[in-house]
Amino acid sequence: MTEPQLGRQLLAAHRALAAELVVELEERGWPELRASQASLVLNVDRRSGTRLTELARRAGVTKQAMMVVVDELEVRGFVRRTPDPDDGRAKVVRLTARGRTLGAECRRAVAAVEARTRRTLGGRRYEGLREALDLLLETEEETA
Amino acid sequence: MTEPQLGRQLLAAHRALAAELVVELEERGWPELRASQASLVLNVDRRSGTRLTELARRAGVTKQAMMVVVDELEVRGFVRRTPDPDDGRAKVVRLTARGRTLGAECRRAVAAVEARTRRTLGGRRYEGLREALDLLLETEEETA
DNA sequence: CGATGACCGTCAGGTTCGTTGACTTCTCGG
DNA sequence: CCGAGAAGTCAACGAACCTGACGGTCATCG
Numbered sequence: 001m002t003e004p005q006l007g008r009q010l011l012a013a014h015r016a017l018a019a020e021l022v023v024e025l026e027e028r029g030w031p032e033l034r035a036s037q038a039s040l041v042l043n044v045d046r047r048s049g050t051r052l053t054e055l056a057r058r059a060g061v062t063k064q065a066m067m068v069v070v071d072e073l074e075v076r077g078f079v080r081r082t083p084d085p086d087d088g089r090a091k092v093v094r095l096t097a098r099g100r101t102l103g104a105e106c107r108r109a110v111a112a113v114e115a116r117t118r119r120t121l122g123g124r125r126y127e128g129l130r131e132a133l134d135l136l137l138e139t140e141e142e143t144a
Numbered sequence: 145m146t147e148p149q150l151g152r153q154l155l156a157a158h159r160a161l162a163a164e165l166v167v168e169l170e171e172r173g174w175p176e177l178r179a180s181q182a183s184l185v186l187n188v189d190r191r192s193g194t195r196l197t198e199l200a201r202r203a204g205v206t207k208q209a210m211m212v213v214v215d216e217l218e219v220r221g222f223v224r225r226t227p228d229p230d231d232g233r234a235k236v237v238r239l240t241a242r243g244r245t246l247g248a249e250c251r252r253a254v255a256a257v258e259a260r261t262r263r264t265l266g267g268r269r270y271e272g273l274r275e276a277l278d279l280l281l282e283t284e285e286e287t288a
Numbered sequence: 289c290g291a292t293g294a295c296c297g298t299c300a301g302g303t304t305c306g307t308t309g310a311c312t313t314c315t316c317g318g
Numbered sequence: 319c320c321g322a323g324a325a326g327t328c329a330a331c332g333a334a335c336c337t338g339a340c341g342g343t344c345a346t347c348g
Contacts (some may be wrong), residue, residue, distance in 0.1 A: 005183060006258055007161040009277040011305085012204060014154035016281065021151065039149060052297065066334055067298070081297095089296040089343045101288060114150055120283045121276055126337065128272040132265055133153040137160065139264050156333090180305065186305095196323060209306050211327070225326095233314045233325040 017113060024109040030102060038106040040069050041078060041099060049094035051084065078102055161257060166255040174246060182250045184213045185222065185243060193238035195228065222246055 018035035022119055025033050041115075043058045044050050056066035073079045078099035084090035095103060118126040162179035169177050187202045188194050194202075200210035214237055217223045222243035228234035241249060262270040 004276075005186075005254060006261065006274065007158050007165065007179060007275075008183060009281060010154050010158035010161065013277055014151050014158060015306095017151040017154065024185070035151060039152065042149075050328075051278050053295080060152070061334085062336065063301090064337085065308070068334085084296090087344075088297080091297070110149060115154065117150065121279055123274045125272060125279070128269060129276040130150065130153075130274075132269045132273040133150075133157055135265055135269070136157050136261065137153060174345090178304075188325070195325080196327095205305085206307065207326070208308085208328090212305090228325090231315070231325080 017117065020113045020116070021109055024112050025105065028105050028109060029107055033102075036069055037073055037078075039110065040066070040073060041095070041103045041106050042110070044079065044093055044095050044099075044103070046095065046100065048105070049082070049092040051092055053090075055093060068137050073099070151283070161261065162255045163251055164260070168256050169249065172249050172253060174249055177246075180213055181217055181222075182253065184217065185239070185250050186248045186254070188223065188237055188239050188243075188247070190239060190244065190247070193236035194225070195234050195236055197234075199237060217243070 021035045021038060022033065025031075025038060039059065040055060043055055052066055052070060053063050055070070056063040059066060070079060070081070073082065077096055079093050079095055081091040082094055084092045121129065165179050165182060169175075171287055174233060175288065183203065184199060187199055196210055196214060197207050199214070200207040203210060214223060214225070218225065221238055223237050225235040226238055228236045265273065
């Protein structure tokens with residue numbers, strides 16, 4: 001009855017992909033890096049850096065949540081906070097040299113995972129999946 | 145580049161559906177019931193009850209995790225633990241009368257959420273989504 | 289100009305869903 | 319009958335979030 005519920009499947013799938021990403025990064029020599037961290041690195045503008053609030057907005061989480069991730073990456077020397085010259089309240093999150101290297105690796109790792117997913121699903125199903133998720137989230141945030 | 149990553153979308157979709165389920169249950173007069181609890185109620189065999197370990201297996205989590213949920217539902221009088229007559233180590237989780245009522249409501253709530261999802265996606269896309277997730281999780285646990 | 293409100297990052301504390309590890313108790317097969 | 323191992327439990331923890339509150343900063347509009 002009620003085949004494994006849709007909600008649970010979505011969660012399980014998320015976990016599976018996140019785990020794959022971590023493995024991928026480990027194999028590339030970046031251990032102990034979590035998916036949320038990798039995802040942040042990908043969202044920082046390479047040239048100008050990005051404000052915390054903007055990063056939060058892009059990731060769809062609160063700035064408090066984002067701050068934790070920035071803290072972690074800052075401690076490990078992948079990003080640093082610099083004051084925003086244009087706005088005394090704000091700080092700009094920038095990639096360090098090491099952070100930029102990591103960023104490139106993350107892009108490859110993400111691509112690898114998505115490629116593998118696409119392969120196991122087949123192109124048509126994969127596109128369908130993304131389309132369905134887009135639609136779902138879109139109409140969801142309208143309702144909210 | 146790298147449109148909102150697939151992994152994040154899956155997580156967001158999960159949260160959205162879980163939240164919908166909670167709202168659905170609230171409107172039906174079962175407040176403060178979380179998705180994981182509802183999902184457990186649906187997995188308890190109505191007649192004979194089900195062992196904790198089996199519930200954990202069905203939900204794809206550890207027995208420790210499952211125990212927490214059972215504890216919560218037991219406190220609220222929806223299930224109770226009875227010793228398994230066939231196995232002195234085991235206990236059987238059974239629905240109380242109130243639990244059975246809740247179970248029926250949960251089934252309706254889950255059905256309502258999935259129906260709404262299906263409506264926003266359209267039947268074809270909805271089926272495609274489920275198919276894709278099934279496939280993804282299936283090949284995932286083989287690899288594991 | 290100066291108050292008022294909105295906005296930035298931050299601190300503190302919670303919540304949800306899950307994990308590993310270390311027992312005790314009990315079963316069952318050789 | 320005895321040792322491997324499974325059932326349930328206790329304890330501690332982790333990841334990824336959340337809400338609420340607060341001190342600075344900006345911006346704008348009377």
